[in-house]
Amino acid sequence: MAPKACDILIKNACVLSMDAKRTIWRPGAVAISGRDILMAGPEREVMPKISAKRVIDAGGAVVHPGFVEAHYHTTMHLTRGAISDDPKRPAVGTSGGGGKGKPIYVEWANAVTDEDEHASAQLACLEMAKNGYTCFMEPGTVFEPDAAAKAAEAVGIRGSLADAYLSDALGGTQMAALDRSPPTLERALKLMGGECRRNKDPDALIGGHIAVYGSGSASDALLRAAKQCADDNHVVFTQHQSFLPQAVETDDKRLGKHALVHFAEIGVLGPNASFVHMNILRDDEMDAVVQSGMSVIWHPGNYLFYGVGKTVRQRMLELRARGTNLGFGSDVCKLWSFGELPYLAYLASRAQGDYISPGGVLEIATLGGARAMGWQDRIGSIEPGKRADIVIRRNDLPEACPGTDPVFETVLVARSKSVDTVICDGQVIVKGGHSTRLDESVVYEAARASARRLMAKTGLKGDLDWPVMGV
Ligand SMILES: [Zn+2]
Structure with missing residues (x-):
């Protein structure tokens, strides 16, 4: 032959x-x-x-x-080192009303231009590629999705984008009340599904899916519409959920029951749902997650960074043992970069007396991420x-x-x-x-210039107060 x-x-x-x-x-x-x-x-x-x-x-x-990054906010990539990591010195911005106390990530998001979003996404995508990531899912937090799409295509990696900041309730999260994305059901329904136009070309590097911001910032009507839109478009539906104990307490009070149980009852879980964080899950919620066939996007970085483990035991390996698909998400690279989550997940598990094998974390970083994006037939393994x-x-x-x-x-x-x-x-x-595609020094300079502009606009100075000589 x-x-x-x-x-x-x-x-x-x-x-x-x-x-x-x-x-x-x-x-x-x-x-x-x-x-x-x-x-x-x-x-x-x-x-x-x-x-x-x-x-x-x-x-x-x-x-x-190639690894799959199942949850990344490319627009926030340049915040590292600018927004304080010291819980005793929380960052305070000065934009939007003379430091009247808007949360700093909101100030940053309000300050970004399309050029900033492109510079930030380009650095994030380059960083992903150089760390062995060939695909990412952005959870609907880029105001100008074309800026992120162009950046990813220039680097040459695959990705999926969603409509920006879909939310219709002020409760739950600060990020759902930004200047450019007022949280109304009308706005959310008007935008919803727009990014799915990218899926018409099966060979396109960048596709689209459905995301609401989540964390208590969506009404049942919006969640139902989002799940329906994801079903109609044959894509995944993602949202933030159950990240910190305070948010879970708020959800419990608002819903009168545990959030995941409520979501199961209103029909928004299912094999095409991929929720991120999910740090706090009670027994009835574990059952709801497992029975729905949904995916969970595990973020061991922020779990460790915010000390969630002080009061909560993560149940990721229990979910995995019961058949729930897990992917990894870096969220925003604070001090970790792409490629460190398998290692952090391994150590976070050991720290609470659990064990996951290196093969297990590799499965989550490849096959699991692919499945969490709904792209398990396309990527995740080396097979003809x-x-x-x-x-x-x-x-x-x-x-x-x-x-x-x-x-x-x-x-x-x-x-x-x-x-x-x-x-x-x-x-x-x-x-x-x-x-092989880009002059890396141009990407780095654009990122530095963007970070300088955004720090000037938001009044951020960073935490480092050592004298810098020779300036
Ligand atoms: Zn996130």
């Missing part, structure tokens, strides 16, 4: 396929044709069947599916027919040694340090750790 032509052949690799059996091929090979994976398997089986235009020798290093979203690691660094357990070492030890080449949609977007 004549060998099949393909565009890229990755050989001499330790392929973590993430197929149903979690097969590892070592040495393995992956053949890519156009956007798709054509063939993957043991090198001795794949090589004779393939004639490749381009061959990438992985040098024996690990190759795995799926899109070629693939990360090639490097072996020549101490953290990638001794090579005894490639999953343990890659996910928990080397983490992002060993990312060498990233392929998304069949295109090499990162090579030797650097973007």
Whole structure:
């Protein structure tokens, strides 16, 4: 039989396929044709069947599916270091009325321009790609979604966007009452589903889904409409939920029962629902989540950062054991970056006496994220027919040694340090750790300029009060 032509052949690799059996091929090979994976398997089986235009020798290093970031606010990416991390010195802004006390994330969001949203999203997407992420889901918090879409397309990663800040009730969360997105049912219903227009082109890198902001900022009418719109468009429906004990208390009082039980009763849960945070779940809510078949987007970063564990025990591994799909979401990279959540999730679990294997966190970061986005047929594993979203690691660094357990070492030890080449949609977007598409220094300068502008507008000065000399 004549060998099949393909565009890229990755050989001499330790392929973590993430197929149903979690097969590892070592040495393995992956053949890519156009956007798709054509063939993957043991090198001795794949090589004779393939004639490749381009061959990438992985040098024996690990190759795995691109990670999926299931919840990221690209517009807030530049807040790190600007908005205080010190709970005793909460950040206070001065915009919008001379420091009259608008929450600082609201001030930041009110200050951003389309140019800022683009600069912030571009840095976030570049950071994702360089850390082995090939896909992200933005939860409806970009005022100008085209700015984020352009940024992601320029970097070359996949993503899904939603209509901005859908909310119709002031309760629950500050972010649902921004200058540019008044929380009314009329506005929310008018915008809802607009971003799903992106799904008309099945080959588009950027798709759309349905999001409401959540955390108590949506009426039952809005939640029902959002779930219906997601069903009609065959996409996922996402919202923030049960992040901090105070929010849960407010929900309990407002609803007269536990929130997830209420959501099950009004019919807004289901296999296409993916709720983020879900730190506080009581027994009746656990049952509602499990029975609905919904996904939960786990955010161990903010869980640790805000000390949620002081009063609450996370129940993610219990959900997982009962069959609920989990993805990971970074929310806003405060001090963590992309690629650190599997490690943080592992440690957060150990800290409360639980255990998840390195393979378990890798499943959540790939297959779980794909499923949480409703894209499980498209991405999440290295199997023929799926899109070629693939990360090639490097072996020549101490953290990638001794090579005894490639999953343990890659996910928990080397983490992002060993990312060498990233392929998304069949295109090499990162090579030797650097973007093949963009002049990275231009992205960094745009991000710095945007952060300077936003800090000036909001009156933020950062926490560092050491004298900076030579200025
Ligand atoms: Zn969030």
